[in-house]
Amino acid sequence: xxxxxxxxxxxxxxxxxxxxxxxLLVSYIQEHGPGNWRAVPTNTGLxxxxxxxxxxxxxxxxxxxKRGNFTEHEEKMIxxxxxxxxxxxxxxxxxxxxxxxxxxxxYWNTHLKKKLNKLQTGSSGGLYRDDFSASSSTSQQAIxxxxxxxxxxxxxxxxxxxxxxxxxxxxxxxxxxxxSSKGYLSHAKPGQASSYISSTxxxxxxxxxxxxxxxxxxxxxxxxxxxxxxxxxxxxxSASSEGAPGKANRISNELxxxxxxxxxxxxxxxxxxxQPMSPEASFFQDEDKKPSPISQGQLSMLEKWLFxxxxxxxxxxxxxxxxxxxxxxx
DNA sequence: AAGTAGCGCAACCGCTTCCAC
DNA sequence: AGTGGAAGCGGTTGCGCTACT
Numbered sequence: 001x002x003x004x005x006x007x008x009x010x011x012x013x014x015x016x017x018x019x020x021x022x023x024l025l026v027s028y029i030q031e032h033g034p035g036n037w038r039a040v041p042t043n044t045g046l047x048x049x050x051x052x053x054x055x056x057x058x059x060x061x062x063x064x065x066k067r068g069n070f071t072e073h074e075e076k077m078i079x080x081x082x083x084x085x086x087x088x089x090x091x092x093x094x095x096x097x098x099x100x101x102x103x104x105x106x107y108w109n110t111h112l113k114k115k116l117n118k119l120q121t122g123s124s125g126g127l128y129r130d131d132f133s134a135s136s137s138t139s140q141q142a143i144x145x146x147x148x149x150x151x152x153x154x155x156x157x158x159x160x161x162x163x164x165x166x167x168x169x170x171x172x173x174x175x176x177x178x179x180s181s182k183g184y185l186s187h188a189k190p191g192q193a194s195s196y197i198s199s200t201x202x203x204x205x206x207x208x209x210x211x212x213x214x215x216x217x218x219x220x221x222x223x224x225x226x227x228x229x230x231x232x233x234x235x236x237x238s239a240s241s242e243g244a245p246g247k248a249n250r251i252s253n254e255l256x257x258x259x260x261x262x263x264x265x266x267x268x269x270x271x272x273x274x275q276p277m278s279p280e281a282s283f284f285q286d287e288d289k290k291p292s293p294i295s296q297g298q299l300s301m302l303e304k305w306l307f308x309x310x311x312x313x314x315x316x317x318x319x320x321x322x323x324x325x326x327x328x329x330x
Numbered sequence: 331a332a333g334t335a336g337c338g339c340a341a342c343c344g345c346t347t348c349c350a351c
Numbered sequence: 352a353g354t355g356g357a358a359g360c361g362g363t364t365g366c367g368c369t370a371c372t
Contacts, residue, residue, distance in 0.1 A: 016341075037357080038356090050358085052342080054358075058359095059340075088361085090359075106338070106339055106340085107338095109363095110338055
């Protein structure tokens with residue numbers, strides 16, 4: 001038997017949040033920081049379950065959320081990351097600092113899926129399906145497998161190279177160049193993607209003041225990983241005794257930019273990026289939640305490698321990922 | 331102008347994972 | 352090592368808005 005749902009209690013309010021509730025929640029978090037969600041309803045008097053509070057905060061109220069149209073770069077990143085990571089929206093969101101997993105998930109389900117389906121039907125090969133159950137002929141698989149493997153290997157290599165360069169202390173200009181050129185964070189037009197948008201102006205003003213006053217050490221739009229994790233958010237709020245969050249923010253930010261450069265180079269070297277990929281791309285997807293060895297083991301290595309502080313320390317993780325190993329899972 | 335269909339997004343549900351005891 | 356509770360995550364739902372007839 002599973003646990004009873006936390007929202008079974010009578011008197012728990014459901015449905016859309018009112019501005020008043022938002023203000024209550026925001027002012028509480030402003031004071032205590034995110035985390036310990038269990039205590040939030042009790043302490044705020046909100047008639048919401050803790051889960052609902054957390055969701056409202058992470059998906060809507062927290063600073064640094066970008067809303068509205070996805071840029072082409074974000075779109076490409078999502079498509080590529082989805083192919084690599086499957087429907088692990090939280091993991092994908094960690095590479096898109098200003099987007100929530102919910103947002104990305106919604107965008108995928110409403111826009112990208114259709115887009116890719118169109119591409120799929122438009123192309124003869126019917127490749128790059130988001131639904132792996134749509135089978136292709138084995139001969140097709142045999143043909144495209146090698147191509148896909150090479151492509152993946154190239155992708156990984158390029159990402160690795162880009163990150164190494166980005167994190168290399170010898171090349172401090174790398175990141176600043178990216179920043180000044182076209183990091184996707186800078187794509188945000190004023191008004192189109194404010195660092196924080198709320199349904200009410202009051203909350204917006206309140207939070208802006210809060211962000212100025214309370215979040216100076218960790219700028220709102222800074223971190224992917226930290227922003228996505230309430231624990232880490234709490235860390236940022238609670239003066240971050242370890243000093244790690246700032247570092248993590250920086251690394252994460254740089255990583256994002258690195259991905260930006262990666263996708264740009266990817267674009268230039270793979271003009272057919274927008275074309276459907278091979279079906280093998282979706283073998284990363286955790287079809288039927290089966291623990292795919294590559295997605296669970298090797299991609300966690302990838303993530304470890306990507307997030308590893310000293311790029312030199314972790315840069316050999318991917319050396320272990322060979323095509324032969326990949327082939328074992330095909 | 332009214333009715334209807336489609337779309338987008340916020341929020342919910344339930345399962346899994348993590349962690350403290 | 353086992354257990355229970357809290358948090359995290361992904362899938363799904365439902366409502367409001369918009370476009371179309």
